[in-house]
Amino acid sequence: MMIAITRWMLNVLVSLSLVLPLSGCWNSRELNDLSIVSGIGIDKADDKDEYRVTFQVVNPTSTATSTGASTGQPPITIYTSTDRTIFGALRKTSRKSSRQLFFAHTQLVVIGEALARSGINDIFDIFERSHELRLNSAILVSRNSNAASILKVLIPVESLPAIGLVKKSRNTSRLWGENREVNIFETIKGITGESELVLSGIQLTGDPEEGKKKTNLEQTEVKTLTMMKGLAVFKDGKLVDWMEGPAARGTQWVLNQLKTTTINIDSGEQKESVAVDVTFSKTKVAIELRQGLPVFHIRISEEGSLSETKAPVDFSKRDVILDLEKEMAKETQEEVKQAIQTAQRFGSDIFGFADQLKRTKPNVWKGVENDWDTLFAKGQADIQVEAYIRSTGMRIKSYLIKPE
Amino acid sequence: MSAGKEVRSLTMKKEMISANQLFAMIILFELGTALVVPIGLESGHAVWLSILLALPGGVVLYLVFADLHHQNPDMIISGYTQKILGKLIGWPLSLLYIPVFMFNGSRNLREAGDLLLASSYDQTPVFVINAMMVVAVMYILNKGIEVFARTAGIYIFVVLFMGAICSFVVIVSGLIDLENLFPLHAKDWRDAFQSAYPSIWIFPFGELVCLTTILPQINRSYLVKKTGVIAVILSGLLLAFTHAIEMSVLGENIYARAAFPMFTTVTQVNLANFVQRLDALVMLTLIIGVFFKMTIYCYAAIAVTSDLFHVKEQRKLVVPVTVVILFSSFISAENYPVHLDEGRVFMKFILPVLCAYIPILLFIVQHVRKRFHLFR
Numbered sequence: 001m002m003i004a005i006t007r008w009m010l011n012v013l014v015s016l017s018l019v020l021p022l023s024g025c026w027n028s029r030e031l032n033d034l035s036i037v038s039g040i041g042i043d044k045a046d047d048k049d050e051y052r053v054t055f056q057v058v059n060p061t062s063t064a065t066s067t068g069a070s071t072g073q074p075p076i077t078i079y080t081s082t083d084r085t086i087f088g089a090l091r092k093t094s095r096k097s098s099r100q101l102f103f104a105h106t107q108l109v110v111i112g113e114a115l116a117r118s119g120i121n122d123i124f125d126i127f128e129r130s131h132e133l134r135l136n137s138a139i140l141v142s143r144n145s146n147a148a149s150i151l152k153v154l155i156p157v158e159s160l161p162a163i164g165l166v167k168k169s170r171n172t173s174r175l176w177g178e179n180r181e182v183n184i185f186e187t188i189k190g191i192t193g194e195s196e197l198v199l200s201g202i203q204l205t206g207d208p209e210e211g212k213k214k215t216n217l218e219q220t221e222v223k224t225l226t227m228m229k230g231l232a233v234f235k236d237g238k239l240v241d242w243m244e245g246p247a248a249r250g251t252q253w254v255l256n257q258l259k260t261t262t263i264n265i266d267s268g269e270q271k272e273s274v275a276v277d278v279t280f281s282k283t284k285v286a287i288e289l290r291q292g293l294p295v296f297h298i299r300i301s302e303e304g305s306l307s308e309t310k311a312p313v314d315f316s317k318r319d320v321i322l323d324l325e326k327e328m329a330k331e332t333q334e335e336v337k338q339a340i341q342t343a344q345r346f347g348s349d350i351f352g353f354a355d356q357l358k359r360t361k362p363n364v365w366k367g368v369e370n371d372w373d374t375l376f377a378k379g380q381a382d383i384q385v386e387a388y389i390r391s392t393g394m395r396i397k398s399y400l401i402k403p404e
Numbered sequence: 405m406s407a408g409k410e411v412r413s414l415t416m417k418k419e420m421i422s423a424n425q426l427f428a429m430i431i432l433f434e435l436g437t438a439l440v441v442p443i444g445l446e447s448g449h450a451v452w453l454s455i456l457l458a459l460p461g462g463v464v465l466y467l468v469f470a471d472l473h474h475q476n477p478d479m480i481i482s483g484y485t486q487k488i489l490g491k492l493i494g495w496p497l498s499l500l501y502i503p504v505f506m507f508n509g510s511r512n513l514r515e516a517g518d519l520l521l522a523s524s525y526d527q528t529p530v531f532v533i534n535a536m537m538v539v540a541v542m543y544i545l546n547k548g549i550e551v552f553a554r555t556a557g558i559y560i561f562v563v564l565f566m567g568a569i570c571s572f573v574v575i576v577s578g579l580i581d582l583e584n585l586f587p588l589h590a591k592d593w594r595d596a597f598q599s600a601y602p603s604i605w606i607f608p609f610g611e612l613v614c615l616t617t618i619l620p621q622i623n624r625s626y627l628v629k630k631t632g633v634i635a636v637i638l639s640g641l642l643l644a645f646t647h648a649i650e651m652s653v654l655g656e657n658i659y660a661r662a663a664f665p666m667f668t669t670v671t672q673v674n675l676a677n678f679v680q681r682l683d684a685l686v687m688l689t690l691i692i693g694v695f696f697k698m699t700i701y702c703y704a705a706i707a708v709t710s711d712l713f714h715v716k717e718q719r720k721l722v723v724p725v726t727v728v729i730l731f732s733s734f735i736s737a738e739n740y741p742v743h744l745d746e747g748r749v750f751m752k753f754i755l756p757v758l759c760a761y762i763p764i765l766l767f768i769v770q771h772v773r774k775r776f777h778l779f780r
């Protein structure tokens with residue numbers, strides 16, 4: 001009987017002690033000991049060879065949706081640290097922050113223009129190596145300002161600026177097509193590949209000091225605003241120049257990244273009077289070497305629908321639509337040509353042609369590897385576009401056409 | 405007390421494993437770590453091709469094991485090595501298997517521990533993580549190989565289910581870029597072949613040599629060949645498929661540099677901003693895979709030891725063997741790069757001998773001796 005009891009007690013004791021490690025909290029970090037970082041800005045420090053890293057940290061009480069919890073604080077707080085390495089700056093921030101920074105929800109990385117101009121190839125290692133930072137955070141280059149001031153601006157409608165900026169970039173990439181949502185993963189692929197990198201730019205308009213305040217949002221038209229602007233073209237990891245408007249959109253076309261966009265095409269005499277919504281576009285690229293110079297064969301097929309006209313064109317006629325399709329193809333071809341010419345002027349192969357050539361014709365690539373930049377700049381583009389208009393919307397004839 | 409005795413006498417009888425459980429064990433063993441760590445780096449983007457090229461070799465090797473088993477149905481590898489080559493050569497040769505099995509088991513443990521450490525348990529000592537897993541292995545080996553086989557029969561569904569979810573999600577979220585897999589040039593085929601033989605042929609296919617210690621327990625011996633071949637082929641196809649997905653998402657450069665490509669692949673998933681961060685599934689896959697692989701290695705080491713040294717009660721060896729594996733898992737290499745470096749040497753010079761050359765030699769000698777009636 002005695003033996004039975006002791007054995008029974010022993011079993012209970014063992015079971016209880018086994019329960020303890022089951023919670024698995026050796027590595028635990030409690031939510032109220034963490035500061036969630038939503039955005040990171042990386043700049044060059046002014047006078048030293050250091051990074052100035054800006055962290056946009058979520059302020060949990062003021063982002064809470066329940067009323068009454070609001071403390072009047074802004075939804076985010078900014079910490080800045082400088083160090084030779086990004087990780088160093090990150091840890092140094094502990095001197096300013098009451099909680100350990102937590103990076104698993106970082107949505108956005110902004111790179112300052114000055115840093116971009118002096119080279120960005122060496123800043124991404126931590127994003128790959130760290131288990132907290134995510135490779136699918138979006139990446140933007142701040143234009144005419146440093147990254148810090150972009151992250152400091154509160155933006156309307158969205159409560160967290162970093163998420164707002166990501167959404168902004170996604171929105172315009174999807175609808176207007178001059179920019180593209182690029183994440184760190186693709187950036188690293190771009191750096192390690194043979195071709196050059198291209199990232200979206202973000203610009204600050206208005207007074208950056210005003211943008212930090214909540215009062216900036218307490219008006220119908222915010223005075224300080226961030227907006228997506230242009231593409232940053234890199235060469236050897238350094239920002240060469242910005243690409244704008246049609247050339248930027250042409251770049252997305254070549255990269256087969258265009259989702260939706262709108263082009264205004266000419267109808268007869270009236271310039272740019274018919275708006276076409278391009279809803280589908282597919283690009284195929286083939287490269288060959290002709291007498292030592294590369295020829296880029298670009299085949300685009302696109303589909304769109306007529307969205308608006310301010311000229312009295314009769315969409316019910318087949319040949320009118322055919323003419324418009326031709327115009328549409330011409331317009332696309334023009335933008336693509338501009339994109340390639342601009343890139344050739346910079347001597348920066350941002351279209352992934354080098355990677356394409358290396359992949360499909362490794363033997364040819366071996367021969368041109370060393371002077372690809374100059375060859376690319378001299379290369380010829382052979383662009384062919386097939387455009388189709390699939391729909392005319394809710395009306396066929398416009399009211400501008402007088403009935404006979 | 406009498407009830408306890410009865411249970412003990414029941415477990416003393418020969419343990420039986422069904423063919424389906426063998427199937428599950430082979431698949432879990434093959435997928436174990438090979439799914440998560442990069443394999444066959446020399447083959448560049450054609451890694452999936454080299455797995456497919458190594459597969460026939462793996463099947464042939466399995467047929468050798470199965471035939472040796474068929475010829476000597478009640479013996480494990482150390483038994484028939486002594487029978488075929490004579491005790492004088494066979495005994496020391498079989499002895500070699502013990503440290504190799506244990507070292508390989510400890511390497512698997514190390515890989516799982518390091519993934520956990522690198523991906524989320526940055527503050528936890530590696531000893532604690534590895535010890536947890538070793539305790540589980542000890543427990544199941546103490547219960548016996550039959551219990552282990554039944555566990556495998558259950559977990560095969562868990563692993564396949566998780567694998568299906570992961571691949572489905574990766575494909576659906578549009579991460580696959582077939583440009584990373586094609587085109588294949590003549591050079592790629594050469595590279596693929598070179599990394600297939602011997603490297604992928606040995607790891608993971610050659611490692612099946614451990615199963616020779618389990619084959620005598622299969623209740624329907626005639627199914628060993630058929631079941632095993634199907635399992636090897638299926639696991640080879642699954643491996644090739646998974647690595648093709650990893651390669652197509654990551655591209656050659658990142659795949660080659662990643663410590664755990666599968667982990668990086670799955671972290672990329674973002675389906676409608678809602679299905680994301682499926683890293684836990686990868687960790688589970690690795691932990692389950694390593695658990696089975698390591699247990700089979702431990703069991704193989706125990707079985708060979710007890711056979712060579714005539715230890716009647718195999719269970720007595722469980723604790724010593726697993727404790728040695730636990731300690732060698734983190735003593736053998738001070739960090740992960742060193743571990744990988746050791747692995748290259750180990751895989752180049754030692755594993756092929758024990759996993760392929762000796763069994764093939766045994767196979768040849770067996771048939772020569774049988775043909776000329778040289779068995780006494």
